[in-house]
Amino acid sequence: MIFYNKLAATPLFQGLTNSDLTQIIGQTKFSFYKFASDKTIRNEGEPCRSMAFLLSGTARVITYSDDHGFSVEETIAAPYILQPERLFGLNQRYTHNFIANSECDIMEIDKNDILRLTDEFVILRINLLNIISTLSQKATRHLWQPSPDNDEGRIIRFLKSRCSSPVGKKTIRIKMTRLAQETGLGRLAVSKELNRLQERGLLVFSRGIITITNMEKL
Template structure:
């Protein structure tokens, strides 16, 4: 029943009947793991051969720039799919690192089983296509958002561009000089703007770490 509930809560299995889910459970080999707090669930660069679901617990997602010059951390909570889009296409490796912040339970489904389920259940196939298409569309639209002209707008725009979700706490690790470079601002302008936002309790920053309690509060 726990596995049934976990699958039912996943967007890929939405709309399937109870009989469909029980049939999938009976015909599919699942890999279960228990991850201790602080341990890595998936690491950037690991091959993505299976669909991985966090069915219980909380974790953090860490994404790095290509040169690892800065990174952003976001919280995720069960039920959560770990980059299912990386199981298909040209990039077949995880692009983020996921670390358990509490004890986590995960279940994994092999890609071959995913394709079989997709062939047998059109609802699952449409859910998979819709999920990956929506992710692609959201990512593409980010590129066309106009860049603000003021210092605060540029900093907020840069941070939000690198978030995978529009809500919740975020931690960006970036040096002041790199943030100035990425936003096209002077270092003094970046420092003054961050100090002002810190005075407004919108964020806290020190020694290359920007802590944002609520990203949605940044306008």
């Protein structure tokens, strides 16, 4: 019953009837894994051959720039699907590192079973399309937003555009010179604006690490 409830709570299976869920559980192979705190769940570059669900616990998501010159760390909580868009398309590899914050329960469903289920259950197919479409829309939306007309706005836009979620704690590891390069500002201007944001209690920065406790307040 506990597994049934957890499955029903995941975005992919929401809206299915009790009969549908019972049929899916009876006809689908589920793989279950436990990860202790600080253990790696998935690595950047690892092939994505199954859909992985975080059923319980919290995890850190670390995303690196292509040259690994800076990184952004965020926190996710169950229920959560680990990069479902990477199961299909041109690049079928994970682009984040997922590391357990607490003990995490992970459930996996093989790609072939996902394809079978989306063929058999229309609601599940619509759910998957909605999940992938939402991720795509979020990824492209910020490109069309007006460019900030001040130094603070440029820094905040850079920080926000690199995060998967607009809320919660974020840890950005980036050198001052790289942040200046990315925002088109001088190093002195970047330092000045970060100090101002820190004085207002919006972030803390030191030695190449910017910590934002509540991204929604920035």
